[in-house]
Amino acid sequence: MDWTAFALSLKLAAWTTVLLVPFGMWLARYLAFRRHRTSGVIEALIALPLMLPPTVLGYYLLVSLGGNSPVGKLWTALFGHGLVFTFHGLLVASLLVNLPFAVQPIQRALESLPPDVREAAWVSGLTPLQTFWRVELPLAWPGVLSAFVLTFAHTMGEFGVVLMIGGSIPGETRTAALAIYDRVQTFDQSSAGVMSAALVLVSIVAIAIAYGATGRIGHRRG
Amino acid sequence: MDSPSLHVALQQRGPIPLDVHFTCAAGRTVALIGPSGAGKTTILRSIAGLYWPATAHIICNGSVWLDTRDGTARAPHDRRTGLVFQSYALFPHLSARDNVAIALAHLPRAARATAADTYLARVGLSGAGSRRPSSLSGGEQQRVALARALAREPDVLLLDEPFSAIDRPTRRRLHADLAALKSELRAPIILVTHDIEEALALADDVVVIERGSVVHAGTVQGIKSGFVSDRLRALLDLPEPAS
Numbered sequence: 001m002d003w004t005a006f007a008l009s010l011k012l013a014a015w016t017t018v019l020l021v022p023f024g025m026w027l028a029r030y031l032a033f034r035r036h037r038t039s040g041v042i043e044a045l046i047a048l049p050l051m052l053p054p055t056v057l058g059y060y061l062l063v064s065l066g067g068n069s070p071v072g073k074l075w076t077a078l079f080g081h082g083l084v085f086t087f088h089g090l091l092v093a094s095l096l097v098n099l100p101f102a103v104q105p106i107q108r109a110l111e112s113l114p115p116d117v118r119e120a121a122w123v124s125g126l127t128p129l130q131t132f133w134r135v136e137l138p139l140a141w142p143g144v145l146s147a148f149v150l151t152f153a154h155t156m157g158e159f160g161v162v163l164m165i166g167g168s169i170p171g172e173t174r175t176a177a178l179a180i181y182d183r184v185q186t187f188d189q190s191s192a193g194v195m196s197a198a199l200v201l202v203s204i205v206a207i208a209i210a211y212g213a214t215g216r217i218g219h220r221r222g
Numbered sequence: 223m224d225s226p227s228l229h230v231a232l233q234q235r236g237p238i239p240l241d242v243h244f245t246c247a248a249g250r251t252v253a254l255i256g257p258s259g260a261g262k263t264t265i266l267r268s269i270a271g272l273y274w275p276a277t278a279h280i281i282c283n284g285s286v287w288l289d290t291r292d293g294t295a296r297a298p299h300d301r302r303t304g305l306v307f308q309s310y311a312l313f314p315h316l317s318a319r320d321n322v323a324i325a326l327a328h329l330p331r332a333a334r335a336t337a338a339d340t341y342l343a344r345v346g347l348s349g350a351g352s353r354r355p356s357s358l359s360g361g362e363q364q365r366v367a368l369a370r371a372l373a374r375e376p377d378v379l380l381l382d383e384p385f386s387a388i389d390r391p392t393r394r395r396l397h398a399d400l401a402a403l404k405s406e407l408r409a410p411i412i413l414v415t416h417d418i419e420e421a422l423a424l425a426d427d428v429v430v431i432e433r434g435s436v437v438h439a440g441t442v443q444g445i446k447s448g449f450v451s452d453r454l455r456a457l458l459d460l461p462e463p464a465s
Contacts, residue, residue, distance in 0.1 A: 119272050120311035122298035124325035124374060134324065138315045 001194045004171055005179035012087070012175060013155035016094040021147050024102030028143075029132070031103070032110035033118075046104070049097045058164025061093045065165065085167050090175075093165040094155050101150040109143020110136060149210040153203050227283050228378050228410040230269060234276035238264050239434035246378075246410035246427070248283075253413045253425035253442075255458065261434035262414040263308070266380050269412065270305050271298035282377050282410075304371030304409075305380040308387070310363045312355040318342060318366045319351035325373040341369040346399065361392040368400075372407075379411045385420065397423055418458045422446060432457060 027046075031039055049057055065083045066072045075083040083089040113136065121131040137144065159177040166173030168182060176195055183192040227248040232240045238261055246252040254262045267273035269280060271287065274295065280288040287296045304325075312321050322338035329337055339351050345365040355363055364384055371379060381400075385393045401424060404411065415421050421428055422442050430438040438454050450460065 114309070114311065116307050116309055116311040117313060119270075119298070120305070120307060120313070120370075121324070122272070123270050123301075123303055123305045124370060125299050125302075125327050126324065127297075127299050135313055139313075 001191060001198070002174075002176070002179040002183075005174050006176045006195065006198060008087075008171070008174065009156050009176040012090060012094055013152045015091055016098055016155045017148055017152045019091075020095050020098055020102045020151055021144070024099070024147055024151075025106055025144065028103045028106035028110060028147075029136070032107050046099050050100050054097075054158070054160025055164060057097060058093070058161040061096065061161065061165050065089055065092060084165055085169060085173060087166075087172055090162060090166040090173050093161050094158065097158065097161050098151045098154055101154050102147045105143040105146035105150065106140060107143075109140035109146075113139055146210050149206045153206040156202055157199060228269070228412070229279070229281040230265070231279040232265060232268055232275045232277070240264065240268075240275050241435040242429075242431065243436065244429050244439060246412060248410055249404075249408050250427060251404060251411040251413055251425045252427045252429055253415055253421035254429050254431055255415055255418060255421045256431035256437075257457075258416060260431040262416075262431050263382055264434075265431070266305070266382050266412060266414050269378065270303045270380055271296060271301050302374060302377045303380055304374045304376030304378070306364070306367045306371050306382060306384045308383045310355075310367040310384075312363055312366055312370075314355055317352050317354060318347065318358065318362075318369075321355070321366055322369045322373045325370050328375065338369075338373065341373045342366070344372065344403075345369045360388050361396065364388060364396065365399075368403075372403075376409055379407065379409055381411065381413045383414055383416070385415075385417075393420075400424060418445075418460065430454065430457060 027042075031043060062084055063069065064071060065075075067076065067082045067084070072083055075081075075088075083092065117135060117139070118131055121135045122128070126134060157177055158175070159181070162173070162175050163178060163181075166175075166178075168174045168178045174182070176199055180192050180195045180199075183189075183195070228246045230245070231243045233242075234240045240261055242261075242265055244252060254265060256262055264273055264275075268275055268278060268288070274288070274290075276290065278288045278290050280286070282301070286294045287301050288294065312318075313324065316324065319335060319338045319342065322341050323334040326334040326337050335351075339348075342348065342351055342365075345368050347362060347365050347369065350358065350362065350366075355366065358366065364387075368384070385396055388396065397420070404424075413421070413425055422445065425442050427441050428438070428445060429436055437457065438450075444450070445458070445460070450458075454460075455462070
């Protein structure tokens with residue numbers, strides 16, 4: 001069992017979730033309530049990571065974040081080292097790849113709210129921000145929880161993009177999924193098996209939390 | 223004579239045609255009546271700040287809520303309207319007490335629960351404070367929605383077909399309750415309905431809307447007296463006068 005790789009996966013998943021879900025919440029709210037001509041294009045771009053092969057996505061990220069790219073040059077100028085093949089590069093890639101998992105569940109949950117409930121909140125004297133905290137968020141909470149869980153679980157299991165953008169540098173970019181692949185390559189089936197089982201366990205716990213909480217909140221709402 | 227408390231003038235060609243002008247004095251009730259799709263709810267939503275017509279001028283108690291000529295526009299939460307939605311629009315995750323308390327932000331936090339119970343008692347729902355909307359009947363939900371609208375201490379009370387989804391006996395009881403409430407409330411009341419009997423029972427004045435335009439404005443007494451045009455009689459489905 002490669003505990004370093006497992007801890008790195010947990011760290012990557014935690015940072016991705018903490019940074020991405022609040023942004024996803026803002027974007028989901030914009031898309032759910034402010035229909036604009038560009039909304040369809042934005043939704044299509046958000047869904048793109050679901051359609052593209054991870055290696056293709058990883059390739060383009062490698063090109064656009066690499067040392068010769070404007071982003072890569074800016075990063076190097078600011079921090080003195082490149083972005084690709086580092087944990088930060090991995091995190092940037094992870095934030096982009098997981099966008100659909102952070103946005104779509106919250107957007108669907110917000111879209112399912114009856115419009116007059118939000119309007120009733122405004123007419124009752126609540127500002128849009130108060131309406132978000134006291135009405136929208138409590139009612140769309142199952143979607144927010146799903147976004148947390150899906151983003152976390154998907155980051156834990158991400159392979160293609162992580163391999164392309166991070167390589168497999170021990171302690172820096174070698175995640176649990178990459179470590180499993182490396183162990184299989186070296187015929188270390190028992191370690192690969194233990195780590196795979198650990199990832200399965202994480203996924204099951206995440207799904208149980210999501211479904212359990214969604215069911216309880218759904219029952220409370222009813 | 224009361225001075226006008228609410229002045230509404232709305233105009234636009236589309237997408238919902240509007241050409242409406244009316245006033246409502248404090249303590250009086252104006253019924254907006256007309257067929258479905260006439261624009262009645264849009265007028266109510268405009269007063270509440272939930273819809274902005276192309277050209278509009280809305281003044282309540284001397285304060286400009288919306289004036290499209292100079293760009294004055296108060297947000298819905300800044301207008302102090304009590305609106306009872308057709309669907310009631312209760313917050314499903316909150317108890318009846320909290321549904322009412324949410325409109326009591328003008329009171330100290332510690333006083334809100336007690337005040338909410340008082341408003342619930344006022345609409346005949348004593349003891350129902352801890353119940354969720356899903357466990358309330360249609361009539362009870364309507365009462366919670368009314369209590370919430372009153373809790374706002376509104377400058378204008380707006381009722382959007384509030385009795386349309388309620389059975390006839392309950393409706394009659396609620397009509398009686400609203401009539402009693404009118405005498406206590408010193409605010410203009412705008413009632414949207416397509417039921418002429420309801421308008422005649424609850425309102426002081428009637429504004430008849432057809433395709434977004436006012437086709438008749440007058441008192442309930444005027445209609446009850448029977449001196450109405452044939453067109454208005456047909457539009458409101460009034461009985462023929464006895465010959």
